[in-house]
Amino acid sequence: MPLIPPRDIRVQPYFGFRNAQRLIVDARVLRGSPPKFDLSGGWRTFRTMLRLYNSHEVAEHPVTLEVEAPDGSRQSHELVSGKEGYCHFEIDLAPARPLPESSAWEAVTFRWSDARGDHCVAGHVLAPGADDAAGVISDIDDTIVETGVTGGVRSVLRNWRRLFATMPSAREPVSGAELFYEALGGGVDEKGDEAGDAMPASRRPFFYVSSSPWNLYPYLVAYMRSRGMPIGPLRLRDWGFDRRTFGKSSHGSHKTDAIDAILSLYPERRFALVGDDSQGDLTAYAKVLERHPAQVSGIFIRKVGEPFTPEEEAAKQAVEATGVPLYIGQSWDEGHEFLAEAGLGGSEDAKTVVEATEQEGGE
Missing domain, CATH: 2.60.40.10 (Immunoglobulins)
Structure with missing residues (x-):
């Protein structure tokens, strides 16, 4: 043979x-x-x-x-x-x-x-600019793309078609995410675009930290490109299909470790943290803020899951006590309005997330 x-x-x-x-x-x-x-x-x-x-x-x-x-x-x-x-x-x-x-x-x-x-x-x-423009660190699942996976393995089974049988361009975006992220990213740098770069960078450096598996990397990049989302490094993880994969604690530890590594590489830069409440993002971001108080310019949380747990309520109070602006809303349509009220109305006239959140925080 x-x-x-x-x-x-x-x-x-x-x-x-x-x-x-x-x-x-x-x-x-x-x-x-x-x-x-x-x-x-x-x-x-x-x-x-x-x-x-x-x-x-x-x-x-x-x-x-x-x-x-x-x-x-x-x-x-x-x-x-x-x-x-x-x-x-x-x-x-x-x-x-x-x-x-x-x-x-x-x-x-x-x-x-x-x-x-x-x-x-x-x-x-990605080489972030020496201009020290504010950066953005964002979650992916249920933050920019709908998954419906907020209740563990059973949720995966209920949403199998969305997760396993839909091409990137056909995936449903989170409401308001495209406009909201356009404002956060500040648009594409015109100099890089005019230079004919194959990958012009957004004015504000973007990073994505998610508990999605590395296997989905090409899929997620294709989705972001199809929606005109800011492109940035993705910090994903390797996992198998078991109960530990879907635990909030494992999601949180991966995210805090990944965010710590990013912030440590750019100690002089401030970042807005964006996520949702389906995988413990608020608790994870509160821990990041505690460890890097000078580097977090604002926290944005999309509310998609059940009422906050006692741990999440404690995290919310801890963030509020620092004076760092905290947005919690049902969609990014509302978040976009929050940015406009804070002076970050759109990519063409937006300055920096830092300026916006400092105004809101009263620094």
Whole structure:
């Protein structure tokens, strides 16, 4: 019987980010071709989604990250993929690379070899502008895209079609999210757009922190692009289908750890935190505020779940006691009005989230 040749090995880059001294970017070594989200038809959609979740990881495979400096010199860093195929690069930039005047995406290269030969793929790293514009850290599920998963495993079963059989462009957005996020992002930097950048950055650097699995990374990026949402690095996590996946405590610890890492990389920058109450975001953000009181400019929570738990009520009171502006509402339509009242009416005339929240907070 003839041997069936193995499927092609590919590297899936994930969006990275850097400051002047340090660069963080991840990738994953997989078998099979990238997903295509332009297919139509229920069965083809289901097969595409099934392939996303049922990924075929390649462990112990060497991957080289190549970073080019402005003077043309290159740094190379090699890692071997872990048991789930992940490579996490966290490197010192030598010499240091000053941040650009305004936020911009920069290219890096991933290289690997297999039986077919040598290969490379481009990755993208966000360099927030040296102008110190306020940043935004946002949740994803039920914050920008409706999932209906607010009650654990049973909710997943009730919403299986939405989660497993809908293409990104057909997913239902959270009401008001597009306008609200346009205001938060401040629009696309005109200089970067005029320069013909393949990925012009929003004026305010955006980061997304979610407990969704890394398998959904290409799907979530495709959704954001289809809705004109600000694009930014995604900090997701690896998980399997068990009860621990859906616990609020596990969601919260992942988010606080990821947000801590972002804030630590940009200690002089302030961030607005945006989320919902379906996965303990308010409690997680209150902990972040306690640890980084000078870096949180405002907290925005969409109310979608049951009444607040005692822990969430305590978190709400703790945030209010600090004087940091806290918005809690049913939709981002109301949140957009809140931003307008605070002086952040739209992308064309918005200045910074920091200015808006300082006005509201009376600093």
